[in-house]
Amino acid sequence: MSEFIQIHMLASYPPSNLNRDDLGRPKTATVGGTQRIRVSSQSLKRSWRTSEAFSDALKGTIGIRTRDMGVKIKKALVEGRLLSDILEGNESAPSREIVKDEKKASEWAMKISSHFGKIEGGKEKDTDKKGEKSDEKSTKNPLSHKQMVHYSPEEIAGIDELIGRIADGEKISDDDCIRLRSDHKAVDIALFGRMLADNATYNTDAAVQVSHAITVHDTPVEDDYFTAVDDLNQLDDTAGAGHIGEAEFGAGLFYTYICINRDLLIENLQNDTELANQSIKALIRASSMVSPSGKQNSFASRSYASYLLVEKSTEQPRSLAAAFFKPISGKDIYGDAVKNLEGLRDRMDNAYGTSFKQSSRSMNVIDGTGSITDIISFVLES
Structure with a gap:
């Protein structure tokens, strides 16, 4: 038991x-x-x-929970930098060949990230807020996931290895992306789980x-009435507060x-x-x-x-x-x-x-x- x-x-x-x-x-x-x-x-x-x-x-x-891994993958490709540096916000010089064709970089980023769940893509909205047809394009990044995805350190390292192979001119296959599903030891995923409705293969109880x-x-729940004083208020024109607000607390x-x-x-x-x-x-x-x-x-x-x-x-x-x-x-x-x-x-x-x-x-x-x-x-x- x-x-x-x-x-x-x-x-x-x-x-x-x-x-x-x-x-x-x-x-x-x-x-x-x-x-x-x-x-x-x-x-x-x-x-x-x-x-x-x-x-x-x-x-x-500990892993990273984000909708924008595809965006970061493209950035790593076109800048020739390590994915880990980009995710951690580290300034770093290029360490691999740069993928100069942004369209190709987007295609590779979409191919890799889509194995972790559905992405936004570049589709137009079907309807506007009133339910009428609309030609307005989605403001969401087409490389972003439709839902949050929790990536383990092992999966991030695997993605970075694929980015390096792409930069070297190698073509990666679906099998290469599927191998990203290898066993991992992400503590936060192990503790709190991971549920991807679009790809149950990655789920963890x-x-x-x-x-x-x-x-x-x-x-x-109580109310806090507060004011803020304007530091330049010399009481010559007005003695009133520069701001009045209300906040609730308990x-x-x-x-x-x-x-x-x-x-x-x-x-x-x-x-x-x-x-x-x-x-x-x-x-x-x-x-x-x-x-x-x-x-x-x-x-x-x-x-x-x-x-x-x-x-x-x-x-x-x-x-x-x-x-x-x-x-x-x-x-x-x-x-x-x-x-x-x-x-x-x-x-x-x-x-x-x-x-x-x-x-x-x-x-x-x-x-x-x-x-x-x-x-x-x-x-x-x-």
């Missing part, structure tokens, strides 16, 4: 707007009949995946599931649940157990120490997790979000949240005959018990 690592996390955020909806307001959810502030799992995963805490620990094993974070208590204690399928992670990483352990360690550190970047300049709402409960077992995993179905109220919201989590865990064990409590560790920053080092050691021990 698969071994699951479950992380239950409480993190307190001061006034903030970590994850906005289409109106610029903090995202919300109705739980137990009351409004909670919500941070989406997509926002959380991106903040962890792109953080220095994660990338520095796993350097060389995610070894990690992440919940949307929600506040454990009823949480209103604050609260958030619960997040993370489930890691360790066996699937090892399988996704081509049975590299050491790399899987490094990935888990980096994920635990990033998830407990990295905050989403939304409105950070306005609120400086960077927070570490105050409480972690980590379990490992071959039992079927389960969230403990039901501990907060009834919103917590009162003076000790944090203390009550911890009691609710641990109490529900114990009652679940009694009801289902499970033994999560016997295989768990916790860290409580407020009480001064446990540490992130203890948590990681427990998770990684055989």
Whole structure:
């Protein structure tokens, strides 16, 4: 049976707007009949995946997620530069022959990138916004993918090798492009998965599931009325503000649940157990120490997790979000949240005959018990 690592996390955020909806307001959810502030799992995963805490620990094993690989491939061909330098934004001199025919470069870029999914192409739009026929050309780059594609380091290196062969005058075949699908060890793809509707061959089942974070208590969204003063306003013409604005925010204690399928992670990483352990360690550190970047300049709402409960077992995993179905109220919201989590865990064990409590560790920053080092050691021990 698969071994699951479950992380239950409480993190307190001061006034903030970590994850906005289409109106610029903090995202919300109705739980137990009351409004909670919500941070989406997509926002959380991106903040962890792109953080220095994660990338520095796993350097060389993290991929790139983009729609514009075809655009970058053409750029590498016509400039004679390494694809890796272009993707990383490094200024570099040409290191191979330049493909002077831009049309040919576009054709090669399209041939390679199309093996990872459908591309925009140069087709005209069929209709305009009113549903009428339109001759307007698409403003999207014809070499861009229709959907985001997550490329592994191995696939990027393989593409760069094909670019070098093209620059040397060699013609590459479909089989050469198909070989790009070789096994890879991209940690971010192994953890969070990859789904390409247009080319299922490249799909990878995610070894990690992440919940949307929600506040454990009823949480209103509040308004911040603010003004900005013109530095050159000497009060001779007007004493008014140079700018008036309004921003919305919220604050609260958030619960997040993370489930890691360790066996699937090892399988996704081509049975590299050491790399899987490094990935888990980096994920635990990033998830407990990295905050989403939304409105950070306005609120400086960077927070570490105050409480972690980590379990490992071959039992079927389960969230403990039901501990907060009834919103917590009162003076000790944090203390009550911890009691609710641990109490529900114990009652679940009694009801289902499970033994999560016997295989768990916790860290409580407020009480001064446990540490992130203890948590990681427990998770990684055989």
